[in-house]
Amino acid sequence: MDYRKLYREKFISIEDAVAKVKSGDHIVTGLGCGGATAILEEMVTRKKELKDVVIHQMLPLYNYRYFQEGMEDSIRHNSWFNSPYTRKMVNDKRADFTPNFFHESPALFSNYHEINILIAAVSPMDRHGYFSFGLSVDYTKPVAEHADLVILEVNQAMPRTLGDSFIHISEVDYLVESDYPLPELPVSEPDEVELRIGEYVAELIEDGSTLQLGIGGIPNAITASLTDKKDLGIHSEMLTDGMVDLVEKGVITNRMKSIHKGKIIGSFAAGTRRLYEFLDDNPMVEMHPVSYTNDPFIISQNYKMVSINSCIEVDLLGQCAAETVGITQISGTGGQTDFVRGAVKSPGGKSIIALKSTALKGTKSTIVPVLSQGAVVTTGKNDVDYIVTEYGVAHLRGKSASERAEALINIAHPDFRAELRRQAPYLR
Structure with missing residues (x-):
């Protein structure tokens, strides 16, 4: 033909x-x-x-x-x-x-x-x-x-x-x-708070883990904190510039992956021209339909799968609102729930939700007694695993409502802990 x-x-x-x-x-x-x-x-x-x-x-x-x-x-x-x-x-x-x-x-x-x-x-x-x-x-x-x-x-x-x-x-x-130029997303430099979050997240990631993460200050802080890790892999809906950094530093090898050994697996990409050039005709990278990459069953087949996502606010039960501020639709569910559920089913896997402890220039706690009226729950209380802020790590899976509230208050901003404790509906 x-x-x-x-x-x-x-x-x-x-x-x-x-x-x-x-x-x-x-x-x-x-x-x-x-x-x-x-x-x-x-x-x-x-x-x-x-x-x-x-x-x-x-x-x-x-x-x-x-x-x-x-x-x-x-x-x-x-x-x-x-x-x-x-x-x-x-x-x-x-x-x-x-x-x-x-x-x-x-x-x-x-x-x-x-x-x-x-x-x-x-x-x-x-x-x-x-x-x-x-x-x-x-x-x-x-x-x-x-x-x-x-x-x-x-x-x-x-x-x-x-x-x-x-x-x-x-x-x-x-x-x-x-001949339209492709849209590019600039690499945002993480601030001091995001770098602290990145360090806490990095402590949860073991050598040989397979990662899913996205774009923004917190993911960039996390990739910057992973330079001493060995043999990490990527199975992610989104491929980003931070992953290129880790490939070039020899941190991402995909050598220990239990499926698609030696390969970065993704479904879409957005970033700078550098990322696009890295992806072009690169046999290390495989792109697949999202019905495959984000299938929780497929995700769970990755040994030590670690999903890293964020949210807007989290209540003291661990319910995460990642897509709305009250009734205002900011983004969407995306692949957060897919990867949260897949990662916790993975042998040695973890799901991490990372966020700053405050919003609106420090005037509002992102850890709240109950979610804002009308807020949509993206990751539910039965799915949540780890929550990380710049004040530490709260491991919620398998914990009682009272234990969850205590753990989350401990990683809230100190200015809001007393009020959270006073309003907490689940503390003993």
Whole structure:
């Protein structure tokens, strides 16, 4: 088969790609860097023609023009995990929000939605006719298998990641080309409090452990505290710059992993150009659909699996609110529950929720007697394992309500401990 000839036959302009959209269509686009930016930006040109189009996406990293106020009757966003670009839209009711466990998102798309079109950014085609979903395999690859129409946006900047990350040109309906730069997330320098948290977390991580962690000041502080560890592995939904640091220092070898020995396993990536270059055509890294990476059963097969996540507030039972402030939807569940449950089932595994002891410039304790009214529980009291702040570690699993309250008060900020003790509903 002449794949280049087939490419030319399926190649259309961005304007023609947007013309394929009909009123009432449900469209899925890739998470983060996998968003088909050129196509999505062109969608606004059809505002007057289209009605009730829904675009489903997690964590957009680009402020698309269709996010503008007044577009929602024509093209409405359905957020499956908020980013700063969609947070206000959702809470202003100009966009919708779909609760989900990340590992279930491909099944939710295929079982509960008729997906008319998948549009996704991919790497250039190889000589065998394959495109890589690059930085966004997650739900994007599985949805491509079920969508009525598949339109790929070929971007020279997209890394060619390996693993279960490919789609063949024979499975594609249309192709466009784009030179949009990939979104980048700068590496945030951890502050003094985050560095102390990182040190406490590092004490819980043994040589030979396999890790899941994300992005931000606390994860960066944790990776900075792991430089004396040996033979760590990665099985994580998200791949980050901090992991590259540990590979280059010889800390991450994946040598002791019980599954996918020698391999970093991920589902999506976001960070700097350095990370994207590291991932490009790297045989150490395998990207897989999130239905695999985040399946708690698969996660649990990793020996000494350690999941590291964060939350906004935690109550004295250990219930963690990681996605809302009261009723305001900040982000989403993502893979937190998937990895919490998988890690604690792993032989020698641990689940860690790490957070600063205060918020709002030290005026509010993040450890509270009861969660704020309307707050959503992301990690429940029966799932929680370790909670870490800059004041220490509270191991809650298997503890009574009274023991949990005592342990959490001991790692709260000293300014709030007396009041927490006074209000604690579970202390003896």
